[in-house]
Amino acid sequence: MSLLELDGLRLQAGARCLIQPLSLRIEAGEQVALIGASGAGKTSLLHALALALAPADGHLRLGGQDAWALSHAARHRLRRQLMLAPQHPPLPPRQRVVTAVLAGLLPGAGLGTSLRMLFSPSADQARVAFDALDRLELGNRLWSRVDQLSGGERQRVALARLLVSRAALWLVDEPLSALDPQRAQRSLAVLQEAARAQQRTLVCSLHQVELARSLFPRVVALREGRLVYDGPSHGLDDALLEALYAGLDDRPPSAADDDAQGGPGDATLSRAVPQAMCR
Numbered sequence: 001m002s003l004l005e006l007d008g009l010r011l012q013a014g015a016r017c018l019i020q021p022l023s024l025r026i027e028a029g030e031q032v033a034l035i036g037a038s039g040a041g042k043t044s045l046l047h048a049l050a051l052a053l054a055p056a057d058g059h060l061r062l063g064g065q066d067a068w069a070l071s072h073a074a075r076h077r078l079r080r081q082l083m084l085a086p087q088h089p090p091l092p093p094r095q096r097v098v099t100a101v102l103a104g105l106l107p108g109a110g111l112g113t114s115l116r117m118l119f120s121p122s123a124d125q126a127r128v129a130f131d132a133l134d135r136l137e138l139g140n141r142l143w144s145r146v147d148q149l150s151g152g153e154r155q156r157v158a159l160a161r162l163l164v165s166r167a168a169l170w171l172v173d174e175p176l177s178a179l180d181p182q183r184a185q186r187s188l189a190v191l192q193e194a195a196r197a198q199q200r201t202l203v204c205s206l207h208q209v210e211l212a213r214s215l216f217p218r219v220v221a222l223r224e225g226r227l228v229y230d231g232p233s234h235g236l237d238d239a240l241l242e243a244l245y246a247g248l249d250d251r252p253p254s255a256a257d258d259d260a261q262g263g264p265g266d267a268t269l270s271r272a273v274p275q276a277m278c279r
């Protein structure tokens with residue numbers, strides 16, 4: 001049994017198809033980079049993996065459980081197995097950084113423990129938050145307010161929250177978008193090393209294709225809501241990459257559900273993964 005199993009998963013928003021029927025397996029402990037041009041569907045897919053977006057069709061099994069066949073309460077419990085670090089972490093502006101990081105420990109914690117942790121963290125809990133922040137070069141911001149942080153610092157707070165969490169599945173949406181290239185590399189290294197050491201599964205969307213190719217063993221690529229590559233990063237050759245972004249100029253596609261004509265480079269992409277149409 002794989003940790004994550006997607007069978008014919010289709011995502012839709014109103015009349016718009018976000019992700020065409022997609023099937024994939026992700027094993028426990030894997031590290032997978034999710035790439036594709038802006039608007040390709042990376043965030044939508046990550047939200048579906050986080051059980052935040054219900055599929056219009058198909059199945060998503062997490063730890064063997066068919067998430068959308070469960071009761072609301074059971075699905076809520078299942079969500080404790082995962083944590084999503086969004087591209088723009090919605091951190092309350094007046095919150096202290098220490099509290100924002102310790103929020104990673106809340107899923108599964110009792111009410112009393114949660115309240116104590118958030119309003120009056122113990123020295124041990126503050127140390128846990130500090131250690132995670134320190135690895136991301138933010139130890140000195142432990143007691144800062146969130147609204148005193150830059151966008152890149154907030155992103156790293158969201159990563160620190162992941163590092164302290166007990167979630168088995170870490171879903172990370174473009175964690176490097178607000179970081180300079182050196183810090184981006186160092187932060188990604190910390191995230192990957194922690195995932196390995198803590199035996200977490202990591203799915204991370206990235207615009208930095210070279211980092212995805214060089215640092216992740218497996219890459220999943222989307223184009224206009226379609227899965228166009230799923231395989232080892234060394235199999236993602238230049239021709240495939242060119243086809244992945246050809247004609248898009250990294251702009252959102254005009255209509256992901258209107259591609260019966262196929263886009264540029266479809267001949268190259270079709271040898272990667274059979275393409276399904278949105279039903």
Ligand SMILES: Nc1ncnc2c1ncn2[C@@H]1O[C@H](COP(=O)(O)OP(=O)(O)OP(=O)(O)O)[C@@H](O)[C@H]1O
Pocket residue numbers: 013014016018036037038039040041042043044045252253256
């Ligand atoms: N709720 C929605 N209603 C309609 N369209 C949506 C909705 N959510 C996303 N989209 C569209 O679906 C497409 C995929 O969006 P998504 O955010 O998943 O892409 P992305 O690959 O994460 O892009 P980026 O790299 O720019 O963050 C986009 O064209 C977006 O405009």
